[in-house]
Amino acid sequence: MSQEMTVAVPDTAPPRPRAHRRWRVLSLVLAAFAALSAVRLFSGQDALTAAGTVQTMLAYAVPIGLAALGGLWAERAGIINIGLEGMMVFGTWFGAFAAWSTGNPWAGLAAGILGGMAGGLIHAVATVTFGVDHIVSGVAINILSVGAMRYLSVLYFMDAPGGGAGQSPPLPNFPRVGLPLVETALGPVHQTGWFLVSDLAGVVIGLTTGMSAITLIALLLLPASYWILWHTRFGLRLRSCGENPDAAESLGVGVYRHKYAALLVSGGLAGMGGVFLAMVASSVYQEGQTGGRGYIGLAAMIFGNWRPGGLAMGAGLFGFTDALQVRGQGPAVHALLLLMAVALLAVAVWQWRRRRIGPAIASLAVAVLLGAWYALTDTVPGQVVIASPYIATLLVLALASQRLRPPAAIGRQWRRKSG
Incomplete structure (x- = not known):
């Protein structure tokens, strides 16, 4: 009798919460896509799921997603990083300066990441070492970045051909990557206008053609961050610093060290978002180029419940509405x-x-x-x-x-x- 009861328990046990949550999220995404397809069919607005709209959505969503990912790293370690906006500003300027002076876009990417990491280091020294209020430190970084980059622009870009006090000379572009065979194969399907099928073809074409190399890197950083933070010992220790730093310290975790590491990564990701704005979304650095995307990234991170997949959906939502504003009017x-x-x-x-x-x-x-x-x-x-x-x-x-x-x-x- 005991053996029969033991065998019966697994058959009646409820599904694991994580698997149930993933199925629920997938169901919501599929339902939202079906609703979007139905609205496109009913309204006749093909721009809702056009391949060009998807490509424009990526252009708007990537810098927001990178800022949100930077906020995720910081806040999972217990540090509020409202200074993401300023770190993106550092990334735009230093990325533009390095790319312009060397003629190499990859040098600009490295410099932009390092510039954002410098902002993260300032935030770490203030909040972790000296115990400054996180909001005060972040706001100070945002203010400092605007004034400092204005001074450097006047110093280096003012006399350069095509440059000015708030603008850099033209910058080199990153190479484009994609799968043109996908567009060739799915293009006719996309033109049919069929419910769901045509929309799915448009999304696949938009995600696989005409993509900047830095966009591909940014997309790969999402699963990489998830794997590091949730499937490695380092990630477990970092998240424990944001949940219960006293318990983490009692178990031998270097809380200060992990908070510093989290803020350096956070600043680097924000700086990478700044490079995207200066060298992919545009071809020059311009003062005020970030346009509050650091704050929007924080909103996307909160919408995503401090999870990589959720923040990606939040950034995609903002990028989608922004793309419709540009393409569909x-x-x-x-x-x-x-x-x-x-x-x-x-x-x-x-x-x-x-x-x-x-x-x-x-x-x-x-x-x-x-x-x-x-x-x-x-x-x-x-x-x-x-x-x-x-x-x-x-x-x-x-x-x-x-x-x-x-x-x-x-x-x-x-x-x-x-x-």
Whole structure:
């Protein structure tokens, strides 16, 4: 009898939480893609899933994703890194200067990463060694970066051909990589306009053609960061510093050392995002080029619940809405109203099934308003088109905020216990 009971237990045991969570996320992604395809078919806005839109989305999402990944490394070690914006500014200038002076884009990439790491080192000295408030240190780095880079631009770029006080001369480009055979094979399928099939072909073409080499590196850094932080001894120790540094220290973990390492990596990733802005998204360094993407990266990281896959979806969402603003203009953004209405209707049903009556009614009301807006208009005002990435980001953050779980010791000014 005991043997029979032992055999029966595995058959009735619930699935592992991690596997269930991954299946749920995959289901949500597939459902969102199907809804996007249906909206594209209903509205006739092919720009929603066009290959060019996907390529433009990558161009906007990569620097945000790199900043978010930098924030992930820092905050998993317990350090709030609001200075990501300034570290991206360091990356834009130093990357541009090295690429311009050597004529080699890879030298620019190395210099931009080192420039961002210098910003991370400043943040580490202030917060880890001297115990400065994390927010104060990050804001100081953001302010310092703008003034310092302005001074260096006047010093080095002012008299250069094509340069100026807030702009560098033209910069060399990174090589392009891709699989042109994919476009040849799937191009006719993409042109058919079939539900799901055409959209999937457009996404595959956009992700495999005309890609900058630095974009490919950035995409590979996502699984690499996941593997290092969640599947190595170093990553376990680093994350323990963000959860319970006292316990980590009692087990022999060098808390200070791991926090320094996390901030150096964080700054390097942000600096790489700055290089992307100066040398891929543009061909020159320009003052104010980051445009708040460091802060948006933090929002993407929070939306992703401090996980690499989640922050990638957050960066992709912002990049997608920004790409529609550029390629689809008003009509494509107008179609997003219908997509958001469908999404909020699904949220309302989900909240109702969980017996959360208030949030369900609120989601349903907003969904009805967005649906009416779509039905009664043909386009949206230009101001809404420009602000659409920020509106979408705020909406998703508001919906995801109830399920966030930051590291337990994040923002704590930790000091080693004496004795």
